[in-house]
Amino acid sequence: MYKPFLNSVPKEASRIIHLEVMKAVSEVVMQTAGPKGSTTMIMQNNGLYPIFSKDGKKVLDHINIFGEVENGILDQLKQITETVVARVGDGTTSAVELSYLIFEQLCEVEKSNALDMNTYDIINEFKKAVSSIIDIIKKAGRPLTINDVYDICMISTNGDEELSTRIYNIYKEFGTDVYIDLKTSTTADYMIKTYDGLTISKGFASPAYVNKITNSVQQCDIRNPRIYVFKDPIDTPEMIGFFTNIVYNNILTPFNNLRTIADMQRNPAKYAAMSKEDYDKIESNVELIPTVIMCPFISRDASACLESLESLCYSFDKDEVTRMQKPPICIVKDLATNVDELSDISILCGCKVIGKYIDESVQKEDIKNGKAPTIENVTEFYGEAEQVIIDKEKTKFINPIKMFETDEDGEYVLDANGDRVYSATYDSIVSFLKGALQDAEENGADVVEKTRIKRRLNGLTSSLVELYIGGISVTDRESKKDLADDAVRNCRSAAATGVGRACNFEGLLASKEIMMCECTEVEATFRKIIYDAYEKVVKQLYATCISKANVDEAFAESVTIGRPINLRTGEVDATNVLTSIDTDVAILDCISRIVTIMFTSNQILVGEAFNNKYASIGSEDE
Numbered sequence: 001m002y003k004p005f006l007n008s009v010p011k012e013a014s015r016i017i018h019l020e021v022m023k024a025v026s027e028v029v030m031q032t033a034g035p036k037g038s039t040t041m042i043m044q045n046n047g048l049y050p051i052f053s054k055d056g057k058k059v060l061d062h063i064n065i066f067g068e069v070e071n072g073i074l075d076q077l078k079q080i081t082e083t084v085v086a087r088v089g090d091g092t093t094s095a096v097e098l099s100y101l102i103f104e105q106l107c108e109v110e111k112s113n114a115l116d117m118n119t120y121d122i123i124n125e126f127k128k129a130v131s132s133i134i135d136i137i138k139k140a141g142r143p144l145t146i147n148d149v150y151d152i153c154m155i156s157t158n159g160d161e162e163l164s165t166r167i168y169n170i171y172k173e174f175g176t177d178v179y180i181d182l183k184t185s186t187t188a189d190y191m192i193k194t195y196d197g198l199t200i201s202k203g204f205a206s207p208a209y210v211n212k213i214t215n216s217v218q219q220c221d222i223r224n225p226r227i228y229v230f231k232d233p234i235d236t237p238e239m240i241g242f243f244t245n246i247v248y249n250n251i252l253t254p255f256n257n258l259r260t261i262a263d264m265q266r267n268p269a270k271y272a273a274m275s276k277e278d279y280d281k282i283e284s285n286v287e288l289i290p291t292v293i294m295c296p297f298i299s300r301d302a303s304a305c306l307e308s309l310e311s312l313c314y315s316f317d318k319d320e321v322t323r324m325q326k327p328p329i330c331i332v333k334d335l336a337t338n339v340d341e342l343s344d345i346s347i348l349c350g351c352k353v354i355g356k357y358i359d360e361s362v363q364k365e366d367i368k369n370g371k372a373p374t375i376e377n378v379t380e381f382y383g384e385a386e387q388v389i390i391d392k393e394k395t396k397f398i399n400p401i402k403m404f405e406t407d408e409d410g411e412y413v414l415d416a417n418g419d420r421v422y423s424a425t426y427d428s429i430v431s432f433l434k435g436a437l438q439d440a441e442e443n444g445a446d447v448v449e450k451t452r453i454k455r456r457l458n459g460l461t462s463s464l465v466e467l468y469i470g471g472i473s474v475t476d477r478e479s480k481k482d483l484a485d486d487a488v489r490n491c492r493s494a495a496a497t498g499v500g501r502a503c504n505f506e507g508l509l510a511s512k513e514i515m516m517c518e519c520t521e522v523e524a525t526f527r528k529i530i531y532d533a534y535e536k537v538v539k540q541l542y543a544t545c546i547s548k549a550n551v552d553e554a555f556a557e558s559v560t561i562g563r564p565i566n567l568r569t570g571e572v573d574a575t576n577v578l579t580s581i582d583t584d585v586a587i588l589d590c591i592s593r594i595v596t597i598m599f600t601s602n603q604i605l606v607g608e609a610f611n612n613k614y615a616s617i618g619s620e621d622e
Contacts, residue, residue, distance in 0.1 A: 089489025141498025
């Protein structure tokens with residue numbers, strides 16, 4: 001019987017491919033689990049020295065797989081871990097393994113049809129279970145103390161005492177609000193640099209703006225920029241006009257004028273007919289103005305301006321020397337969830353905020369009083385800082401103009417110790433937030449509200465510290481930097497959200513607790529799926545430090561006392577096995593979002609029908 005050869009992969013085959021890929025990837029990444037996990041030797045395609053790492057994220061990033069669909073699944077797993085690592089540093093290995101175990105059990109529920117549920121009902125019930133478990137985990141957290149930092153670092157660095165001590169000492173000196181940025185030293189020596197400023201957890205909108213790459217870290221480093229803050233989306237003709245005028249006035253027009261003058265010098269005859277007035281107009285606007293634009297959103301209607309800007313910036317990416325000559329501009333967008341931090345930046349950098357108006361009469365009055373811009377003067381609505389450093393995850397404002405007191409000559413006011421004195425404006429904002437946080441704690445505000453206030457307060461009060469990682473070789477330094485990166489991210493998360501038990505124990509206990517609650521058969525099924533997955537992951541971690549024959553007994557004992565095993569020592573009664581309380585929250589949240597998308601896919605369409613190697617998978621005559 002004839003059957004068309006389509007580019008489709010049916011649901012049954014899709015499930016088989018998903019499970020096999022997730023299982024295979026999990027087996028590779030699990031080799032890095034725990035402080036006694038194996039180091040992976042990673043060969044680089046560029047022929048340079050091999051990388052030796054036991055960092056689960058780095059190993060996952062270097063996994064290659066054959067097949068169009070297989071790569072799509074691998075990419076989904078990488079997306080899960082990208083988000084987890086960005087939030088808490090640790091968790092790659094557990095996130096991959098939990099994703100596989102949960103996906104496998106969801107498939108079993110679907111296949112058995114014992115609950116008589118369709119795919120979307122299964123996912124909805126699973127998400128309900130995840131939400132309930134996350135609520136329990138969040139309530140278990142407690143505030144971070146300085147002493148917790150060393151314990152968290154020892155977990156995140158797989159027991160590296162030197163790194164843990166160095167990070168702990170920084171926290172001890174600067175407090176739990178410190179913001180540590182990691183770099184690699186060029187020698188065996190460690191080094192620390194400190195800055196005063198603000199940090200916001202949002203990076204550049206496009207790698208086009210990167211003007212410095214150091215040890216594979218991409219940054220846009222701009223000195224003495226004009227800082228423009230759009231409090232509303234750039235999606236109306238007026239807002240797009242403001243944005244376009246800033247970009248052209250500060251960057252594109254002077255750059256084009258410089259290019260025209262250079263062409264005039266090469267081909268004077270070509271411009272013989274140009275009037276002196278036109279020439280003077282070009283020559284008077286050749287200075288590129290360092291610019292940083294912060295905004296919640298930029299619509300596609302502004303794409304012409306953006307494309308011109310990014311195309312110009314990318315043209316400088318030929319090598320490191322030309323990259324450093326790139327036009328000094330960066331755009332930071334998608335700041336809809338950072339409204340409060342944006343307000344703080346505006347105030348301390350002295351920005352006149354650019355926004356929309358509903359009432360035209362109010363806008364006219366504000367324009368008259370210099371509070372609202374026009375197309376003609378919008379370029380003057382800027383703030384200032386000594387330096388702005390942007391990478392893909394964060395933006396640092398060094399020495400905002402209104403952060404410190406200055407005298408009538410513009411010089412910093414110093415205290416008796418020779419330190420700069422914070423401005424009354426800065427002190428006022430910090431005092432307000434500390435009071436708001438205290439009120440939130442006393443009145444039992446939810447975790448989300450407290451986290452929002454803490455994040456804003458941390459962005460204002462965090463000392464900015466750069467820790468340069470030393471080592472005997474490039475490989476040694478990079479390997480230590482991976483471990484340190486996990487540690488500082490986890491400490492940063494713990495400072496914002498609280499401290500919890502490591503080794504995926506918060507997820508384990510929360511899922512166990514919810515299983516004990518009265519519920520329907522359907523609810524019990526999905527709660528058990530999550531608990532069983534956590535039990536397997538925790539036992540696998542335990543098996544890296546104790547004999548397999550003793551794993552079940554050790555697991556039961558640790559659950560009974562409510563504390564995980566210390567994987568370095570094998571001790572069950574360990575009180576110092578700590579992590580950010582957000583670790584298991586981040587893992588479950590990402591699994592709930594991405595794994596469920598994969599599960600609800602009822603078929604796959606590959607690129608070409610003639611290349612559909614998946615057509616026979618799962619068939620009876622395979």
